[in-house]
Amino acid sequence: MANILILYDSDTGHTAKMAEYVAEGAKKYSVNVRVLSVDEASKEDILWCDGIAVGSPTYLGLLSWKMKKFWDDMVDLWGKIDGKIGCAFSSSGGWGGGNELACMSILTVLMNYGFLVFGVTDYVGDKFTLHYGAVTAGEPRREEEIEACRRLGERLAQWVLIYVDGKKEYLEEIKNREI
Amino acid sequence: MANILILYDSDTGHTAKMAEYVAEGAKKYSVNVRVLSVDEASKEDILWCDGIAVGSPTYLGLLSWKMKKFWDDMVDLWGKIDGKIGCAFSSSGGWGGGNELACMSILTVLMNYGFLVFGVTDYVGDKFTLHYGAVTAGEPRREEEIEACRRLGERLAQWVLIYVDGKKEYLEEIKNREI
């Protein structure tokens, strides 16, 4: 079974909640799922996973310094863990407050490690999507905010199953989805 | 009097509406304001303005090809118009759909021309701000979406008055604002 890590930093608990919903989405599939805060995770967890969703509060339009430090300190793994599949999620203080940019900063980090990164095309509610990662303003409360997190986890599990486990049948599931 | 250009591309009319609200904000101040679509504007308008707000629909997480073409074609002005003050606005199909990234792509273009670019720190409603430019999902309808556009125009006018016209008294207005 493929391994999926949901790694997050959270101060207010908003991003931690997002992480739980991302995990819910991933767990709909036959994959192993670990949900760990940046304080709990270690190099072993990074080595373990085939796919990863990284979440951070949006601080100044970027990931938090703590999440950045986690990856800066992981640099001896650099060049040895290429090819994992990655995605991002972030909670900002407000819409227009940088949550998309924070997701892109996370994807920038993951690309630097040689990961293949993705966003999700699906709309999960009226005028609500997750093209560059799941985003919320504050705590994820509205159904579409929660569903965006779940969908991110689902898609991560699907890509890992298709590409790492070679289960091409899930491609059909994606092709036949409602968007 | 300082000159402000609101330049926009619009297909559905959503970004055009944003442009009108940005202009409303700018017109609260003693500045000349032109609102022009990318089909109407010319090099003369770019040369004329001291400050500029550029708006585009969010297409694929970036400005539209038409707005890009406008600036690509303006390249003989490059290196001769440094120092103007610029900002961005964009309307996407949905939240999480790339409107912040589209604003950043516009700011990237403006920086390439040597402009000084900014976002706005103010919150204009509950969990709603415009840190990298004014953003909406679809037509600007909710009060905070409209106010974000207006605030962008106000701040653009203020910076132009302070920095180009040398009216430092407006710095106090910014410092004493509610955020």
Added chain:
Amino acid sequence: MANILILYDSDTGHTAKMAEYVAEGAKKYSVNVRVLSVDEASKEDILWCDGIAVGSPTYLGLLSWKMKKFWDDMVDLWGKIDGKIGCAFSSSGGWGGGNELACMSILTVLMNYGFLVFGVTDYVGDKFTLHYGAVTAGEPRREEEIEACRRLGERLAQWVLIYVDGKKEYLEEIKNREI
């Protein structure tokens, strides 16, 4: 055999040359390779490919309007072609002139279509790499500039073989590479 498309826009011919070198890299592997300019390519080519490398001159820190138009016009494929593997290359007028940002703008477009995108960790010369895509200043002439293009094509072919064709043996090749 997996299909790889090298799609480029070029005005001066610099990006066209990069495209040829990217193709050279891809052709070291058992994959079908098409090299097409943005004027030659069609929707059928996008549907055909499993992996894609998109190249554009760096205009104003972003992809060219022509390349943007190509993808803006492809929007009826949106939501139907998720999961392809993509990467970027760009030639700017100078170092520090936006070629990395142009690569990121291309990756932003590809992510919007649901593609999995990547950069390359490898160093291909003294102080020369392609972490977010292959970049040059002007025509690719120096050995490391040429090798960066080739390496991009190689890695694209490798990921497509590993993930789309399920040939996991190529993972070993990547793991054992010199970096």
Added chain:
Amino acid sequence: MANILILYDSDTGHTAKMAEYVAEGAKKYSVNVRVLSVDEASKEDILWCDGIAVGSPTYLGLLSWKMKKFWDDMVDLWGKIDGKIGCAFSSSGGWGGGNELACMSILTVLMNYGFLVFGVTDYVGDKFTLHYGAVTAGEPRREEEIEACRRLGERLAQWVLIYVDGKKEYLEEIKNREI
């Protein structure tokens, strides 16, 4: 006299050297210049300055976690220091290694604080510029790398003199420059 802060983080000393050259450029003008590492600088320095150049090593395509922490911890100043003029510089391990993206991440932080940010249009050598900030690969050694840093400091001083000190005569200097 206007105040300019050169704030940097440096591990190998490369970014520290860049900071010195940026300071050299700024000191050609009648401005006060402070050069401080992220370990030395305080809130008072941020409040003191009218213009700021922020430099960081390129770690994973972004600013270092230490520089990020500095600004994350500065958040009680947020909303109170809008309107300062800012720019960026960064040293990466290699060309194509993310130094432009690191500059953009610094500018993202500065924009979040309401600063007006800029790049420099000038070419400072053959195929060498600083459109989004001054960049080097490794230690700044080649004349164009050193000159890029100096030019950044000069332009920062010029914009601060023009916009903060109201010395419009420097606009002529910029307009008549060689590019």
